[in-house]
Amino acid sequence: LEVHQSNxxxxxxxxxxxxxxxxxxxxxxxxxxxxxxxxxMITGVRTIELxxxxxxxxxxxxxxxxxxxxxxxxxxxxxxxxSTHVIDLLxxxxxxxxxxxxIFIGRNNRKKPISKESVSQVxxxxxxxGRATGHGxxxxxxxxxxxxxxxxxxxxxxxxxxxxxxxxxIYNHAQYLECRRGxxxxxxxxxxx
Numbered sequence: 001l002e003v004h005q006s007n008x009x010x011x012x013x014x015x016x017x018x019x020x021x022x023x024x025x026x027x028x029x030x031x032x033x034x035x036x037x038x039x040x041m042i043t044g045v046r047t048i049e050l051x052x053x054x055x056x057x058x059x060x061x062x063x064x065x066x067x068x069x070x071x072x073x074x075x076x077x078x079x080x081x082x083s084t085h086v087i088d089l090l091x092x093x094x095x096x097x098x099x100x101x102x103i104f105i106g107r108n109n110r111k112k113p114i115s116k117e118s119v120s121q122v123x124x125x126x127x128x129x130g131r132a133t134g135h136g137x138x139x140x141x142x143x144x145x146x147x148x149x150x151x152x153x154x155x156x157x158x159x160x161x162x163x164x165x166x167x168x169x170i171y172n173h174a175q176y177l178e179c180r181r182g183x184x185x186x187x188x189x190x191x192x193x
Contacts, residue, residue: 010130012140016131039089052071063086
C-alpha cells in the first residue's frame with residue numbers, strides 16, 4: 001500500500017514574522033480582514049473559529065473568549081484567554097461591527113461572516129502566497145512557543161488539540177487557563193512588542 005504523505009501548511013518562521021507584520025500593517029484594504037488576520041496569528045484558533053465568532057462569545061472584562069462546541073473541530077467547547085493586544089483589536093472593531101452578531105461581518109451580507117478566502121486573499125496580496133496560510137499561523141505559534149520553552153500541554157490546549165494518549169485524554173480536562181493567559185500575552189508581545 002502507498003503510504004500517505006501529510007502535507008503541512010506553509011508557515012512563517014520567527015524571523016519572517018516582522019516583515020509579514022509590517023506588510024500587514026501597511027495593508028490598505030479591508031480593516032476588518034486585516035484585524036482578522038492579526039487575531040488569527042495571536043490566538044492560534046482555526047480560521048472557521050475566528051470567522052464565525054460572535055460578539056456574544058466574548059467577555060472583554062474578564063479577557064475570555066468561549067467558542068461553542070458546535071464550531072470546534074473536535075466538538076468540544078474551547079476557552080481562549082485574550083491578551084491585551086487582542087482586547088485592543090476587538091475594541092477597535094466594536095464601533096464597526098458591534099451592532100451585528102458576527103464580529104467579522106460579510107462585505108455583501110452583514111448577516112453572514114466574512115468568506116473563508118478573506119484571510120488567504122490578504123496573505124496573497126501581501127506577496128506571501130505559498131509562504132504563509134491562515135492555518136500555518138498555528139504552526140508558527142506552536143513552533144515559537146515550544147522553542148521559547150512553554151509547556152507542551154499549554155500549547156496543545158491552546159490549539160485545541162486532543163491528547164493522543166486516549167486514557168490521559170479521557171481524564172485530563174485541565175484548561176491551564178492562567179498559564180495559557182501568560183503564554184498568550186508573551187506571544188502577543190513577541191509578535192507586536
